[in-house]
Amino acid sequence: MLKVESLNVGYGKFHIVFDVSFEVKERSIFTIVGPNGGGKTTLLNGIMGIATVFSGRVLLKGQDITHLPPHQKARLGIGYMAQTDNIFPGLTVIENLLMAAYGLPESVARDRMETVFTYYPVLKRRTGQKARSLSGGERQMLAISMTLMRDPDVIMLDEPTSGLAPILAKDLLKKIAAMRDELKKTVLLVEQNVKAALEISDDAMLLVSGRSEFVGKAQALLSDEALGRKYLGVK
Amino acid sequence: MVLPSFEFLLSSAAAGAALALLSMGVTLTYMTTRVSNFAHATMAITGAVTTLILLDRIFAGFRDSPLYYGLFIVAPIVAALVVGALAVIMYLVAIRPLIRKGTSLIGLMIATLAFDIILNNLLTVVLQLTPAQTVGRLLEANVKGYLVAIYVPLVGYIYPHRLLLPLIALLVAVGLHLFLTRTPFGISMRASIENPQLAKIIGIDIERIYVVSWFLSGATAGMAGSLLAFEMPGISPAAAYLYIVSIFAGSIVGGINSIYGALAGGFLVGSMEAIVPVMLSDLYQLLTGSYVDILRYQRMFSFLLLILVLLVAPEGLAGIKWRGIRRG
Numbered sequence: 001m002l003k004v005e006s007l008n009v010g011y012g013k014f015h016i017v018f019d020v021s022f023e024v025k026e027r028s029i030f031t032i033v034g035p036n037g038g039g040k041t042t043l044l045n046g047i048m049g050i051a052t053v054f055s056g057r058v059l060l061k062g063q064d065i066t067h068l069p070p071h072q073k074a075r076l077g078i079g080y081m082a083q084t085d086n087i088f089p090g091l092t093v094i095e096n097l098l099m100a101a102y103g104l105p106e107s108v109a110r111d112r113m114e115t116v117f118t119y120y121p122v123l124k125r126r127t128g129q130k131a132r133s134l135s136g137g138e139r140q141m142l143a144i145s146m147t148l149m150r151d152p153d154v155i156m157l158d159e160p161t162s163g164l165a166p167i168l169a170k171d172l173l174k175k176i177a178a179m180r181d182e183l184k185k186t187v188l189l190v191e192q193n194v195k196a197a198l199e200i201s202d203d204a205m206l207l208v209s210g211r212s213e214f215v216g217k218a219q220a221l222l223s224d225e226a227l228g229r230k231y232l233g234v235k
Numbered sequence: 236m237v238l239p240s241f242e243f244l245l246s247s248a249a250a251g252a253a254l255a256l257l258s259m260g261v262t263l264t265y266m267t268t269r270v271s272n273f274a275h276a277t278m279a280i281t282g283a284v285t286t287l288i289l290l291d292r293i294f295a296g297f298r299d300s301p302l303y304y305g306l307f308i309v310a311p312i313v314a315a316l317v318v319g320a321l322a323v324i325m326y327l328v329a330i331r332p333l334i335r336k337g338t339s340l341i342g343l344m345i346a347t348l349a350f351d352i353i354l355n356n357l358l359t360v361v362l363q364l365t366p367a368q369t370v371g372r373l374l375e376a377n378v379k380g381y382l383v384a385i386y387v388p389l390v391g392y393i394y395p396h397r398l399l400l401p402l403i404a405l406l407v408a409v410g411l412h413l414f415l416t417r418t419p420f421g422i423s424m425r426a427s428i429e430n431p432q433l434a435k436i437i438g439i440d441i442e443r444i445y446v447v448s449w450f451l452s453g454a455t456a457g458m459a460g461s462l463l464a465f466e467m468p469g470i471s472p473a474a475a476y477l478y479i480v481s482i483f484a485g486s487i488v489g490g491i492n493s494i495y496g497a498l499a500g501g502f503l504v505g506s507m508e509a510i511v512p513v514m515l516s517d518l519y520q521l522l523t524g525s526y527v528d529i530l531r532y533q534r535m536f537s538f539l540l541l542i543l544v545l546l547v548a549p550e551g552l553a554g555i556k557w558r559g560i561r562r563g
């Protein structure tokens with residue numbers, strides 16, 4: 001579904017991600033883990049086209065989308081929830097959601113919004129409210145809902161559980177598994193909650209200092225004691 | 236001191252309205268593309284020159300028909316379209332390539348200044364090519380000659396075209412508000428201003444928004460310049476260099492990052508510049524019996540206002556917590 005071939009990514013002159021290759025299969029969860037500053041966010045930004053891609057290719061359903069502008073990638077079917085600044089605080093909840101479906105017919109956008117409200121009923125009670133007045137957890141819900149508004153094939157989530165209470169984090173990971181199993185989505189996930197994330201994942205990658213130290217089955221990474229101890233604090 | 240006449244208040248309101256439109260335009264392109272456009276005043280003058288050419292050359296055949304008066308409505312619209320297109324060209328040809336190359340904000344500012352100088356000189360050439368001896372006289376003969384004064388009881392004679400500027404500024408303000416809050420495109424403009432990167436990620440083509448914002452900025456400048464042509468004694472491209480200062484003063488008084496603030500700031504600065512110097516010179520004459528033309532120092536007052544506002548409210552009018560003040 002989403003294929004990355006020897007991608008080199010950075011910002012301006014800074015080269016941060018080196019020669020990374022992997023494939024996210026249809027209806028699977030692919031999780032990227034690794035220490036802070038390892039380049040996980042930069043890699044996702046490169047795939048989306050908001051960081052500089054020096055070389056390599058990104059293929060979506062076989063089509064080379066490497067150098068398409070980000071808004072076209074979004075319209076082609078990649079939903080990306082960024083790690084930070086992933087909502088518009090000055091817009092109301094409803095405006096945030098409608099913007100996330102910008103360009104789609106109004107009736108479609110309204111339908112999607114109703115669907116999203118069934119996952120997160122709290123948002124329905126906040127529609128007229130400015131997003132800046134939401135709680136941290138509610139903001140996270142809004143951000144995830146926004147990535148779903150275009151009904152994308154591929155969903156990229158950058159640390160969606162950060163800042164959530166442990167119970168809510170666990171619940172969210174369940175919801176992500178349900179996105180794959182029930183909504184038939186393909187998910188590219190970045191997580192610090194290594195153990196819980198790998199448990200719901202099919203495949204995984206360990207990214208350290210911009211280089212991939214491991215690509216393979218999530219289970220294999222989970223049970224690799226040497227890597228686990230060295231980079232992930234997993235016993 | 237003599238009470239200001241209605242006619243005088245009206246022309247001050249027109250000056251304020253023109254500057255409200257112009258400050259708003261400067262703020263708009265600053266908020267979307269982060270460019271301080273120093274060519275904005277010259278763009279307004281381009282609107283004035285377009286109007287002059289339209290009325291004197293292109294519409295000249297209608298001069299003896301009552302239709303000619305209606306062309307005073309058509310001219311500002313044509314001027315708006317012409318200058319709007321010019322602003323888009325400036326953005327696409329001069330600004331966007333530089334932004335893509337990573338030019339600093341200062342570099343972009345200088346680029347607008349370069350564009351300004353080229354445009355300003357071109358206008359001077361165009362005006363010299365018009366066979367009238369002076370632009371002022373041309374305007375006197377062809378534009379002012381068609382202006383009709385209407386007698387209003389208790390108030391005296393007023394020129395109805397004077398109402399046009401405040402009225403249009405008000406219409407633009409209301410229209411802009413509805414556009415930004417009620418239409419998907421307007422909301423996407425606010426979203427792109429707030430966080431361009433997120434706007435791109437969720438599927439908004441922010442390049443299109445930038446182009447539209449330059450068009451709107453240019454169009455409002457062209458319209459303001461066109462309407463000002465009826466107010467000004469003559470059209471001089473060099474006047475842009477004084478005018479740009481007031482435009483930025485209005486934008487900064489309004490808070491730089493607020494479209495509504497710019498409208499308010501521009502109106503305040505523009506009408507102050509018209510009213511305060513005249514009042515002061517009247518007062519001076521009353522006290523000393525001698526006359527001094529304080530109007531020549533009118534920009535001084537916009538800057539006094541600018542400094543005062545920034546001292547009291549560092550983020551301009553838009554930064555003041557109006558609701559908090561009302562609650563006490």
Ligand SMILES: Nc1ncnc2c1ncn2[C@@H]1O[C@H](COP(=O)(O)OP(=O)(O)OP(=O)(O)O)[C@@H](O)[C@H]1O
Nearest residue numbers: 011014016034035036037038039040041042043083
């Ligand atoms: N806009 C930028 N310009 C230059 N360097 C940047 C920029 N953003 C991030 N970096 C650098 O890129 C490196 C990788 O950062 P990145 O955010 O991709 O890491 P990460 O793996 O997502 O970390 P975390 O787990 O903390 O989110 C860091 O050294 C960071 O300082």
Ligand SMILES: [Mg+2]
Nearest residue numbers: 040041042083
């Ligand atoms: Mg990160």
